[in-house]
Amino acid sequence: MADPMKIRANVVGDSTEVKVLMNHEMETGQRKDAQGKTVPAWFIQNVTATWNGKTVLNAQWGPAVSKNPFLAFKFKGGAKGEKVQITWTDSKGDKRTDEATIA
Amino acid sequence: MQTKHWIALASAAALVVGCAAMAPGPSDAEVRAKAAEVMKASFKDRGQAKVDRLTQDETQATCSQYAGKELPKDVAARIEQANLAAIKYPANGNYLGDWKRGEQIAQRGTGFQYSDDPAQPSGANCYACHQLTKQEISYGTIGPSLHNFGKLRGYGDDMKKYAWGKVWNAEAYSACTNMPRFGHAGILTEEQVRDVVALLMDPASPVNQ
Amino acid sequence: MIGTFRAALAVAGIACAVPLVLAQSAADEIEKYRRALQDGNPAELWEARGEEMWKARAGPKNASLERCDLGKGPGVVKGAYAELPRYFADADRVMDLESRLVWCRVALQGMTEADAKRNPFGSPERKADMEALVAYVTGESRGVKMNVSLDHPKMREAYAVGEKIFFFRGGPHDFACATCHGEDGKRIRLQDLPNLTSKAGAQKGYTTWPAYRVSQGELRTFQWRLNDCFRQQRFPELEFTSPASVALTTFLAYNANGAAFDAPAIKR
Numbered sequence: 001m002a003d004p005m006k007i008r009a010n011v012v013g014d015s016t017e018v019k020v021l022m023n024h025e026m027e028t029g030q031r032k033d034a035q036g037k038t039v040p041a042w043f044i045q046n047v048t049a050t051w052n053g054k055t056v057l058n059a060q061w062g063p064a065v066s067k068n069p070f071l072a073f074k075f076k077g078g079a080k081g082e083k084v085q086i087t088w089t090d091s092k093g094d095k096r097t098d099e100a101t102i103a
Numbered sequence: 104m105q106t107k108h109w110i111a112l113a114s115a116a117a118l119v120v121g122c123a124a125m126a127p128g129p130s131d132a133e134v135r136a137k138a139a140e141v142m143k144a145s146f147k148d149r150g151q152a153k154v155d156r157l158t159q160d161e162t163q164a165t166c167s168q169y170a171g172k173e174l175p176k177d178v179a180a181r182i183e184q185a186n187l188a189a190i191k192y193p194a195n196g197n198y199l200g201d202w203k204r205g206e207q208i209a210q211r212g213t214g215f216q217y218s219d220d221p222a223q224p225s226g227a228n229c230y231a232c233h234q235l236t237k238q239e240i241s242y243g244t245i246g247p248s249l250h251n252f253g254k255l256r257g258y259g260d261d262m263k264k265y266a267w268g269k270v271w272n273a274e275a276y277s278a279c280t281n282m283p284r285f286g287h288a289g290i291l292t293e294e295q296v297r298d299v300v301a302l303l304m305d306p307a308s309p310v311n312q
Numbered sequence: 313m314i315g316t317f318r319a320a321l322a323v324a325g326i327a328c329a330v331p332l333v334l335a336q337s338a339a340d341e342i343e344k345y346r347r348a349l350q351d352g353n354p355a356e357l358w359e360a361r362g363e364e365m366w367k368a369r370a371g372p373k374n375a376s377l378e379r380c381d382l383g384k385g386p387g388v389v390k391g392a393y394a395e396l397p398r399y400f401a402d403a404d405r406v407m408d409l410e411s412r413l414v415w416c417r418v419a420l421q422g423m424t425e426a427d428a429k430r431n432p433f434g435s436p437e438r439k440a441d442m443e444a445l446v447a448y449v450t451g452e453s454r455g456v457k458m459n460v461s462l463d464h465p466k467m468r469e470a471y472a473v474g475e476k477i478f479f480f481r482g483g484p485h486d487f488a489c490a491t492c493h494g495e496d497g498k499r500i501r502l503q504d505l506p507n508l509t510s511k512a513g514a515q516k517g518y519t520t521w522p523a524y525r526v527s528q529g530e531l532r533t534f535q536w537r538l539n540d541c542f543r544q545q546r547f548p549e550l551e552f553t554s555p556a557s558v559a560l561t562t563f564l565a566y567n568a569n570g571a572a573f574d575a576p577a578i579k580r
Contacts, residue, residue: 006356023357025436025529033437067436067529070352129472137469138476138559145556146542149549156483156548163481170479170490171509215484215546231500240335243500245492274486283485290484 007100009084016078016102018049020071020086028063044069044088051075051084078102135168150217162186166279179278187275189287190268198263198300205302206309208295209235215290225290227270227299232281235302236309245281253304254311266300339502346580355447355524355576358531362448365441371421380416382409382449393453394573397562399464406470408561410535411553413445432552433536436529446522446533453573458519460566467562474563477556478508487545489560493517503580508564515571518564523577531576534561 003023010017022044029041041063049057056075078084080102087097129137146154159167162182169178211226213219229235232245235252256262268275271286285291291299302308366377366389382392383400397408403415410432417428434440462468478489492500493508507513522533532540538557542550550557 003357003361006360019352021352021354021356027436034435039436066526068354068357068524070354072352128468134472135476138473138480141473141555141559142477142480145551145554146548147551152483152543152546152548154548156546159480159482163486166486167476167479167481167488170481170488171494216543217549218543234335240338241501242335243498243502245495245498245500245505279481281491283487288484288486 002094002096005086005088005096005098007084007086007098009078009100009102011078011080011102012074015074015076016051016084017074018072018084018086018100020049022069022071022088022096024067024069024088024090026063026065026067026069030063042090042092044090046089047071048087049073049075049084050087051078052082056084151215151219151221152217162274162279169279174279182278183275186272186284186287187268190272190275191286191293192264192267193293193297198260198267198297199305200294200297200299200301202298202301202305202308202310204295205298205300206236208291208299209302210239224292224295227283227285227291227295229299237312238309249303250310252310253306253308258304258306263300263304266303267296270296270299270303335502339499339504342502342580343504346578349526349578353524353576353578354529355451355522355531355578358444358447358524359451359576360448361439362444362446362451365444366448371417371423373420373422375420375422377413377416377420377445379420380413382412389449389452391453391456393450394456394458395460397460397467397470397558397565399466405555406464406466406558406562408534408553408558408565409446409449410442410533411558413442413449414553429552433532433539434530443522443531443533443536447531447576450522450573450575454575456573458515458565458568458571458573460562460569462566470559470562471566473556474559474561477560478563483546485546487547489541489545491545508567511567511570514564514567518568519571519574520577520579522575523579525579527580 005023006021008019024044025042026044027039027042029038031039033039043063043065044061047057047059047061048055057073059071061069082102083099084102085097085099087095089095142157143154146157148154162185165178165182166174169175208227209229212228212231213223214225219225229249230239230242232243234242234244234248234250237250252266253262265276269282270291272284273280273282274284283290285299286293286296302310305311369376379386381387381400382389383395383398384392393409396412397406399406400412400415407415414425414428417423418425431438431440432442434443460467462471481488481491490509492498492505493513496507496510496513498505498507506517508517518534521537522531524530525532535552535557538560539550539552542548
């Protein structure tokens with residue numbers, strides 16, 4: 001499995017603010033390595049965030065998203081102590097899920 | 104009694120002087136020598152950049168010695184005279200080349216790094232330190248603005264010769280300047296220097312619009 | 313006549329000022345963008361990996377780095393970077409963080425010095441252990457005031473040598489560190505340059521390394537910064553953890569004393 005994400009989730013008013021730092025090379029498929037060979041495309045294609053079993057965010061990404069992507073979003077609801085889960089899947093079929101407690 | 108007292112005082116004074124002479128630590132020359140030794144043990148050849156590049160010429164050694172301090176007028180004059188004498192002027196007396204190529208040379212920041220291909224022409228990277236054309240806003244401020252260089256100074260032969268001299272060997276006019284000696288060090292070819300001079304001194308150059 | 317001349321001057325003045333204003337506002341906007349990037353700094357990913365590596369058993373001795381003495385006692389990581397470089401009696405020489413990490417990887421984990429120094433600057437194809445370890449250790453000095461001591465004579469020597477190297481003009485371009493870092497308010501293209509000969513400049517310049525370099529997508533350390541400066545100065549290659557690199561680091565770190573350490577940061 002890939003390296004873990006860093007997730008921070010905080011209650012702000014009647015919403016929860018979530019910030020996620022993902023560990024991913026996000027290769028566009030255009031870059032050439034030091035030897036001149038094209039590095040194959042490899043990027044996150046889908047991101048899903050859930051809270052209390054509900055999907056609060058779903059995103060389809062492409063090679064335009066940069067390396068080590070930072071995602072910040074808000075959703076209505078959420079209370080301290082509850083869990084938020086983030087899952088990503090990439091173009092190689094690799095997958096990663098991490099969880100954070102809302103502060 | 105008096106003489107004994109005198110001798111005791113004198114030897115005490117000598118001791119104090121001797122201690123004072125030992126306390127301050129290494130001289131400037133000693134530190135410089137140690138630094139040279141440390142550098143020799145810390146750099147290695149890579150690509151086109153060999154350790155012989157650490158051997159300083161007279162100008163570099165003198166400017167390093169006075170770095171961070173006031174440069175004495177006579178030392179400055181010596182440096183400028185020596186570098187002025189070393190300037191190679193174009194054989195056919197033609198100072199102006201192609202300003203379009205000059206602009207490319209001014210924009211290019213590669214050349215002579217160990218990551219650079221020695222087969223490729225070097226740039227002068229003028230924009231790293233100078234403003235030149237009005238259109239290029241990505242310019243540095245280590246050197247003064249060169250915008251309207253020729254327009255402000257006139258396009259006469261004396262000025263062309265001065266511009267050539269500045270690009271070829273800036274130390275000739277400003278001892279210990281930050282500016283590289285592009286012609287003198289072989290960073291630019293004679294033809295490239297001609298193109299840079301055109302960028303500065305051709306009335307049609309965008310620098311002079 | 314005079315009226316039109318004055319008007320022409322005014323117009324010329326504005327025309328000259330516009331590119332200046334454009335360039336400065338471009339530099340300011342870029343600075344705003346860089347500050348906005350600080351939230352979600354990918355350097356945190358290196359810090360996390362470095363912490364794991366510090367605690368993991370590795371090398372022929374199958375030991376962790378948790379007994380490594382960074383100057384404040386074995387295993388004390390908090391605040392250690394703010395006091396480096398320093399003289400270490402067991403090695404009988406001045407060491408910066410990276411040379412000390414090499415020392416610990418050899419002494420505690422049984423690596424050869426060559427292995428401990430291998431691949432110091434990572435790439436997407438090959439992650440560097442050293443960059444992760446540096447990220448972790450430096451992160452533990454965040455907010456701590458720089459406090460490098462020149463009490464030991466070898467530290468004073470390193471400082472004096474570092475200063476000489478800083479002002480050393482060499483190579484085909486006659487460049488020294490001071491060429492770019494010797495005056496206030498200068499920039500290369502649109503990148504502002506800290507004046508490392510002033511206290512304020514040295515404080516700003518030194519306390520923001522290591523940093524995640526967005527353009528490279530990697531976390532870069534101070535050893536990397538020195539190495540890459542010399543490449544651009546057209547010098548030969550500065551060897552990793554060489555005495556010149558430690559001397560220069562000593563000179564700059566001591567000059568930064570008093571400022572709160574603010575890294576791992578994020579840069580262009």
